[in-house]
Amino acid sequence: MEHFTVTFLPDQRRVAVPRGTTLIEAADRAGILLYSACGRVGTCGQCRVVVGGEGDVLACQYRVERDLEVTVPDGSRYYTQQILRQTHGEGTAAEPSLIKVFVPGGEAGPEMSVEQVARILGRPVRPCPPSHESSVVDMGALSSGSGITAVCRESLSADPTEPLWLIGIEPGDTRAELYGLAVDLGTTTIVGRLHDLQSGHVLATVAEANPQIRYGDDVVSRIHHAGDPAGGEMLQSVVTRCLNDLLSRACSEAGVSPECVYEVVVAGNTTMGHLLVGLPVASLGQAPYHAHTLEMQDRAAASLGIKAAPGARLVVLPNIAGFVGADTTAVALARRLGELAPGDLNKVLFAPGGAEAVGMAIKLARHALRCQGAGGS
């Protein structure tokens, strides 16, 4: 197929694209993110660029039919925003649902069985959960020389009489390595916090703009895009890629291996949660705006392409209604934790979005200062 060169100015970035590629796709390839509030359907006018010799065009509608020089005005660029990443209260007591048991070299051999792990633990153990078929534990794959660590998970009911799920067998003694990633999956931004599941300490906080933004600024545009052929898969793949980037950055900041991250827990609005796990979202875009499901989603992280521990799971918190999502569930949970916590941590305020939360915090701080007679900024 015939290719043409598009040069983006003033960046001086050049890409070769096949005939018929839209300018916004060419910009994607050149690493230039343009605003696209309408999801690239040509109605918002935010992706306007200037084509040499022709003038203003909409990048989402203009198709490349020759070599071009394209100037991208500042107003059309999507700039990465400053994302709030710091919070108080780092380091809370943790009660992980994971148990690691070390079996010394002499006792662990290629013939190691689930029954043997159960005997050592003194509790019934079953092979990995039904939803985690992709992480079937190969009991005989490890050498016994330096011993092994069995990784088990409590059942969701956390009932100590219920059998544990065996989700992994690791070479050597890895008991000190037990991590989880908490994710705030926003329509605009995604924030991930890497936790040590034993101490409760936050080891790293990382954030990124939600890459789905190129398919529309808002939830409704994303729902619309998911209706295109392969649109849902595209939205899912860009967000899982972003989660992998965040996981890898957080682990490298903290100096830990992603292979020791066993839990990825996601809170977000209903649409973001559905798109992440590949559920249909069409019903969220039309009255009466029902969600496909309000249930918590518990998946093998590997089945979604998340590069954590082989037996890791990914949980999307339950939703409340089509447009009252798991972020609200997370607030309800935080409020309950606030009630249980010692000291004066006993209030949770709900804000409909991240930017509103920051605005609310600034207003509260101003009000508190004014009450103390310390006005001004």
Ligand code: FES
């Ligand atoms: S008009 Fe091009 S993205 Fe909206």
